[in-house]
Amino acid sequence: MPSSNVQRDSDTLRPLESQINMLTSLIERKKAGGRFPAALEASYQSFRLRQFFSVDLRVIMSGLLVFVVFGWADFSFGGAQSVMLFSIRVLIAVLLMLAIIWIPRSRFAPYSLYALVVGVYICFLSVLWNIYIVDLPWGYFYHLGMIPMQVFALLGLRSNYRAMFSCSLAMLLSYTAFIVLLPGPAELTEVNRLAMAMAPYYILFWAILVIMASYLSYTIESGTRTDFIKNRLLALEADRLQYLGRRLQQLSTTDSLTGIANRRHAETQLSEEWRRCLRSNEPLAALMVDVDLFKAYNDQYGHQQGDSCLRSIAQKMAEFCRRPGDVCARYGGEEFVIVLPETTLNQAEELAQELCESIAGLNIPHAGSPHSVATVSVGVAAEIPRAGDNYEGLLKRADMALYQAKGNGRNQVKRQSVTSS
Ligand SMILES: Nc1nc2c(ncn2[C@@H]2O[C@H](COP(=O)(O)OP(=O)(O)OP(=O)(O)O)[C@@H](O)[C@H]2O)c(=O)[nH]1
Known part of the structure; x- marks a missing residue:
């Protein structure tokens, strides 16, 4: 029984501890900023997806x-095309809103980030x-729109710098190619002359903005x-402590040889049951x-067989403790105690008789008996x-009867x- 406990402890604690070590080393080697090993990265991405719903979605919706x-610019500068320009703008915004709501909830959820990059690029x-x-010269106004676009890319993609940088660079290069x-x-x-003279400075300014945003x-x-790693570490440490706490509690109340309760636990229970029976006026x-x-048994068969x-x-005796308040404990050496709340002397004697016969019925050979x-x-x-x-008097009388x-x-x-005492 004890060796199976050791095995169970090791089966439970080893995976927890190896995860704790791995996460601690990520933090110590300052690797928490880069990509994680595959399994951890997958759970980070699903954590990010949850964050996406709680925070990012609002930011992106506001951006759209x-x-x-x-669109007021379309009406101010678009002339005859203003209605068409505005309609297309609204259509793009609505389609992107629907896509951004639907994709993270669909089976394409792992591609949400790519969808976001494409969405910003479409805008x-x-x-x-x-x-x-x-x-x-009214078209020049739209050049200014690149700055809000860059801010939009930064806000929407801020927690993935690779996506943020790729999207910003793609926009900057496309814009430069377009101008050329x-x-x-x-x-x-x-x-017109002023606008053309300003263009290289505008691109330079944007490039600096991309570097800063990245x-x-x-x-x-x-x-x-x-933060993700630290929270995970805290959760794992909490699991480990909870398990160790439970085990400690178990070890402090269990007899390591037989696996039944130990003397300390028996005395605690006895004291509690004594008070309970005192209140309810029931026998204990x-x-x-x-x-x-047993000395002869040990001498004959050896200590291990003993x-x-x-x-x-002990296992046979534990079978006699059937109700929730019943306790069967090893009291010390080859001596055991059974506590039976709400049990009369006659009922206890009857059960003891049954117990005595059951143990003899185990037929454990004892040449010295x-x-x-x-x-x-x-x-x-x-x-x-x-x-x-107090309960000590009760135990003392049971001990005298045993004698x-x-x-x-x-x-x-x-x-x-x-x-009779
Ligand atoms: N194998 C083993 N023996 C134990 C353990 N604890 C106590 N004993 C032995 O139990 C024996 C108890 O012997 P005694 O107190 O003389 O009593 P007894 O031989 O059982 O005789 P009675 O109680 O009079 O029937 C001692 O030899 C102890 O060494 C244990 O954990 N394992």
Whole structure:
């Protein structure tokens, strides 16, 4: 029994401890910011998906609403195309909103991040298209839209710096290519000349913004990953402590040889049951059980066989504790105690007799015994607890009865009532 406990402890604690070590080393090696090993990364991603629903979704929805609100520009600068431009803007925003709500709840959930990158890029493309469509010099206004687009990318993708950087770089390079390939204005008015002179500075300014945004999102992602690891560590430590606490409690109340309760637990229970029976005015019974001629058994069969004999007897005795308040404990050496709340002396004596016969019925060979098998003697006592007394008197009487059973030839039950003590 004890070795199976050791095995169970190791089966439970080893995986917990190896996870704790792995997470601690990630933090110590400052690796919490990068990608985790596969299984941990998968659970981080599902944690991120939950966060997506609680925080990111609101940010992205707000971004798309701002995108729609910027539609006033379509009416201010779009001229004859204003209605068409605004309609397309609203259509894009609505489709993206639906996609962003649906994808994380669908089987495509693991691709939510990619969907988000594509969504931001589609918004960006629509602004590029506006620049292309709207007549100059009004079309220049839409160039300014790139800054909110970059902010949108930073906010929406802030906790994944790779996605944030890739999306921002794709937008910046596409914009640069667009500016280079776009045919110049037909007429070089002062406004047009100024706009063309500003373009390289605008791109440079944006590039600096991308670097700063990438650094910021790297810091945010590292922080989120580190917090995730720390929370996981705390949860694992809590599991470990809870298990150790339970085991400690079990070890402090269990006898390591037989697996039944130990003396300390028996005395705690006795004291509690004594008080309970005192309140309810019910009788409390105690059985002191001692293995007969056990020294001779050890001498004959060896100590290990003696241990095994004690285990078999303990298991048989435990079968006699059928009700929740009943306790069967090893009291010390080859001596055991059984506590039976709400049991009269007669009922306890009857049960003790049955117990005595069952143990002899185990047929454990004992050459040194007149019965040729291992037997026990039992002393029984019972009383209705009285205020001012304690359970020790009850145990003492059961012990005296046991002494009588031994003196009377062993393998038998003797009883002691309160009045006979
Ligand atoms: N194998 C084993 N023996 C134990 C253990 N605890 C106590 N004993 C032995 O139990 C024996 C008790 O012997 P005694 O107290 O002389 O009593 P007895 O031989 O049983 O004789 P009676 O009680 O008079 O019937 C001693 O030899 C102890 O060494 C244990 O955990 N394992």
